[in-house]
Every structure is written in structure tokens, then in C-alpha cells.
Amino acid sequence: MEILSLDMVSLALNYLNYSSQYFLIFFYFFFFGRAVLIVVSKLSDNKTQKPLFLLNIRSYILYPIIGIISVSNILIILNFLLPLKSKLVYALLVLVLFINFLDFKKIRISLDYLKILYFFVIPGILLISSYDISYHYDAGYYHLNTQNWLRESNIIFGFVNIFWPFGMASVYEYLSAILWIGSNFLLLHFVDVIFIHFFFMFIIDSFFNPKYKEYKFMSVFILFFGILDNFGFGGGRNGFLYFQGVGKQDIPLAILFFFISFTILIFFKYKDISLSEIGIITVMSLFIFQLKVSSAIIFYLIALMFLLILSKKIFTFKELIKSQFLFILLTFIWFLKTYLTSGCIIFPLSISCLNNFSWYIQGSTEAFEYISKHASLYFDLRKYTFGEWFQEFLSYDINKNVLFNFLLSISALMLLKFFIFTKNYKQESFLKFVLFSFIFINFCYLIFFGPIPRYSIGIMLLAASSFSFFVGSFKLRFGNYVFIVLSIFCVLTFVRFSSYQAFLNGEEHNLFDPSKYDVITKEIGFTNFNANWVFPTEGDQCWTNINCSMAKADVVLSEEFFKTAYKNPNN
Numbered sequence: 001m002e003i004l005s006l007d008m009v010s011l012a013l014n015y016l017n018y019s020s021q022y023f024l025i026f027f028y029f030f031f032f033g034r035a036v037l038i039v040v041s042k043l044s045d046n047k048t049q050k051p052l053f054l055l056n057i058r059s060y061i062l063y064p065i066i067g068i069i070s071v072s073n074i075l076i077i078l079n080f081l082l083p084l085k086s087k088l089v090y091a092l093l094v095l096v097l098f099i100n101f102l103d104f105k106k107i108r109i110s111l112d113y114l115k116i117l118y119f120f121v122i123p124g125i126l127l128i129s130s131y132d133i134s135y136h137y138d139a140g141y142y143h144l145n146t147q148n149w150l151r152e153s154n155i156i157f158g159f160v161n162i163f164w165p166f167g168m169a170s171v172y173e174y175l176s177a178i179l180w181i182g183s184n185f186l187l188l189h190f191v192d193v194i195f196i197h198f199f200f201m202f203i204i205d206s207f208f209n210p211k212y213k214e215y216k217f218m219s220v221f222i223l224f225f226g227i228l229d230n231f232g233f234g235g236g237r238n239g240f241l242y243f244q245g246v247g248k249q250d251i252p253l254a255i256l257f258f259f260i261s262f263t264i265l266i267f268f269k270y271k272d273i274s275l276s277e278i279g280i281i282t283v284m285s286l287f288i289f290q291l292k293v294s295s296a297i298i299f300y301l302i303a304l305m306f307l308l309i310l311s312k313k314i315f316t317f318k319e320l321i322k323s324q325f326l327f328i329l330l331t332f333i334w335f336l337k338t339y340l341t342s343g344c345i346i347f348p349l350s351i352s353c354l355n356n357f358s359w360y361i362q363g364s365t366e367a368f369e370y371i372s373k374h375a376s377l378y379f380d381l382r383k384y385t386f387g388e389w390f391q392e393f394l395s396y397d398i399n400k401n402v403l404f405n406f407l408l409s410i411s412a413l414m415l416l417k418f419f420i421f422t423k424n425y426k427q428e429s430f431l432k433f434v435l436f437s438f439i440f441i442n443f444c445y446l447i448f449f450g451p452i453p454r455y456s457i458g459i460m461l462l463a464a465s466s467f468s469f470f471v472g473s474f475k476l477r478f479g480n481y482v483f484i485v486l487s488i489f490c491v492l493t494f495v496r497f498s499s500y501q502a503f504l505n506g507e508e509h510n511l512f513d514p515s516k517y518d519v520i521t522k523e524i525g526f527t528n529f530n531a532n533w534v535f536p537t538e539g540d541q542c543w544t545n546i547n548c549s550m551a552k553a554d555v556v557l558s559e560e561f562f563k564t565a566y567k568n569p570n571n
Helices: 002-043 059-078 087-106 113-131 137-152 164-168 171-177 186-208 213-228 250-270 275-291 293-311 317-323 325-342 364-375 386-394 397-420 429-449 457-470 480-494 497-504 517-523
Strands: 421-423 471-474 526-528 534-536 555-557 565-567
Touching (some): 002 059, 002 497, 059 087, 213 250, 213 457, 213 480, 250 429, 250 457, 275 317, 397 457, 429 457
């Protein structure tokens, strides 16, 4: 009995350690996002501010996401001049928090059962994932070393020459680079948890505090879609969210892609939006483009939104342009960063690589573009018929299982729509056109540029939620307590069973500290390529060895304030 109690105390202390770290980073971004909105409010017309709702949901739910987006873009700007491990960088990021005191009187701390669910129950369950989370393969391949370079140096011209994936450095690398705190790489996982935490708060709040009825309906369809993810071929996986290995950004991207898309579709129906909200939508869209260039398809909806605003004279062209100042500025800075580090405005899109940089190797980007698409099993018209390509696509179990389970889940949601909802007879043809054309274009885009399941989560979530635009009301009473129970069940099953086992066994997390080279050297080892560089003796993962490059080429790094990486094109 005494041993049992000691084990329980140890479990509790370990869990409290993880949760305290999580809440520290969560509320940092929470109050950073709040500070940004205070500044926006002071600089804009207060009449456009909605005190309770922002983008149709309660404002405080968006605070941590706005905080993450803001911090990430500030880091991009700072990295032009400073390495991201600089104490000045951390000091500036902390100083922003004091803006909250300009609006200190409006900080209200009150608890009700929903806030307990949002801020204690949901994250409390999600944090159990920490016990068996591990690195994604690409973390060791290039993500972590990209972050290490950002920590150690300001912007490097020709960064792509050190190793070509460095040219794809996403905004997530900048954010992750400042989270190497106390050699605790769990903070990288906690950023993913924040996005998933936001997702469940958004879904639940859409049911209890819907500004428009479609949000309530959407929350039911998404909730059942999430529950169905646990059943089907291969044990489940239907295109719903999951805990991805640390280092990848596909899940945060999918969440924001779904959120932005649904928000814009609601605008198409109700034509209700403020200039500040338009600005937030476009900056969020830029952020998911910064996460991965393949998400550029979101700008199809943005373009249609702008056309509708102008055609309906909701705002003037001048007002729209004024609302886009921050978006235009951040877009310019992002493209400038990409251009200086890779030689391309969009990397690895070879047609955007127009330059005469002395460090740029002409024709190199075409090879990188092909590697990126080939690794994603894209449909190459020159090599396959569609049938041949589709057969090869299905030869991978994960692709086959997710596709079949997705189709089964959509069929189940159609039955759900029939049994518990009435039909909506007032459907807008323009909204239907936008919705179905957007889903169709997305799936075509995936086929030709990379249809692996983790790239398709955002559009699959939108497809599952699309039923909400075609129902009128509930046939059956769907009680609040029923929804809460199902929501908690969905969150509980979202965490892998192996995580619960690891938690109960008192195991430590699997995120070893790769910045300690002796850990990697013993397992992998490094071989000298020349006087300046090494490569892994086994495999192709450099982890955080900043002298390691799988390019295996003569790369010379100049020593000026703005460093330039030159590569011998003959290697």
C-alpha cells in the first residue's frame, strides 16, 4: 500500500511538472495575443471591434493562436539582424506582455463549467500525450538543424546551399527555435497541443455559444467525425486530427485551414464581417502559407471573399486595402526572407527563382521541386495513367485505410444528417458553388502535388463539416450534457492508448535532448567530409549537429555580418 501511494505521488508530481510547463507557454501566448488585439483596437476604429465575438467565436479562444502567429512573424523580422537565441530576442518578447496592463481593468477571472472544461479538462487529457510522443523522422532530417541555425545566426544568404531542405524553413522553425529552453524539447510538442486545445475549444464553444446556427450544426458533425476516427479499416484513421511526431507542422496547418475556410463560408451566407476581422483572416491565411506553401489554395476563398465584398459594396476598395496593411507588410518580409535564403520567391517552385545571385546554382531548384513532389506520390501524367497511379497510391496501407475510412465516415454523417436534422430548403446557390468548387479544387490539387493523408486533413475536416450548410434544425433534442459527454469521450480517445499506458507506468517522455551531441554520436556517429563539414555515418539524420550536412558538398560560409553560403556546383 505504501509503495502504491509512493507511485501515485510520483505520477502526480511528474504530471504536474508537464502541466505546469504547458500552462506557462499556453498563457504566455494567450496574453501575447491579447496584447496584440489591444494594440489593434487602439489603432483602429473601435466601432469595428466586437467585444464578445471575433471571427464568430469568443475572442479569448483565439488569443493563444493570435499570440503564436504574432510571435512567429516578429521572430522572422528579428532574425534578419539577430540569432534567435539572443537574450535581446527573449527580452523583447517578454516586454510585449506588459501591454496587457493598458487594459488591466477588463481582465476578468471567472469560472463556469465551460471554462473548467476549456482550461482544465481538455488540456489535462491532451497532456497525457506527452508520455509517449516522439520525434517525427523529418525532425532529425532537417527541422531541428534548421532551428539550430536560426538560433546561432541571423539570416544567411544562400541558406539552401548548406542543405536544400533549409530553403523550406517554415514559420514553425522560427517559433520552435526559441523553445529550446532548459533543454526541454517537450515545449515543441506543447505548441501542437495548443493548436489541438484551440480546436476542441472552438468545436465545443460553437455548440454552446453559436453566433450562427451553422456553427452548432458543424460542431455535431465534426464531433461525430472525430469519434468515428477510432473505428474502421486498420484500426481507424479517417482524416481527423491526430498527434503527429514532434517537428512537423501539418496538424496546426490543418486546424487553421479548416477554421479559416469555415469562417469565410459563413461570411458568404451572412455577409457579416468587420475590416479588422478581414485583416485577421488574411494574416492567418498568410501564416498557414508560411507553414507550408501547398496551403496557398486558401487564397481561392480569400479572392472570392474580396470579390463579394466589393460587388456588394460592403466596404470600398480603399477600406479593404487599408485593412490589409499588416498582411502586405508581413507578406513582403516573408518573400524577402525566402528570396534571400533560397534564391526563389516561393521555394521550391522553380519558375519563381529569377535572380543573379553569385551563390545561386542555376537549375538546382528543379531537382528539389521534383524531389518534393515525388516524395508525396503525386500524379505524374507523363509516367502513369490515372488508374495506374491510383493503384500505386492504394498500395500504401495508410493511404488506403484513410481513404476508405473517410468515405465510410462521410456516409455515416449523411445518415446522421437524415436521422437527427431537418432539411434546409433555403440553400444559396453561390454558397454551394463556392463550397463544392473549393473542395473539388483542393482534392485535384492534392492529387497533382501530393495526396498523402497528413496533407489532406484540413479539407477532410471541411468536407465533414459541409453538411451543416444543408440542414435546417434538429429533429431530435440534442442536449447539452449529451454533447459534453461525447466531447470528453472524443478528447479521451484522441489521445493514444499507448500514452495512457506510459502515463500509468510512470514513464518519462521520449524526446531526448539532441543538442547534446554525445547522445547522437553514440547512436549514429558522424564522418568528416572535409575540414568544415560532416555527415551521418548511418542514415541521413543530422539532428542538431550544426556542422552536419547531407549535401556532402564543399560549402563555404562567409564571415560578414550577413553570412552567405557558397556551394561548389560540381559536387
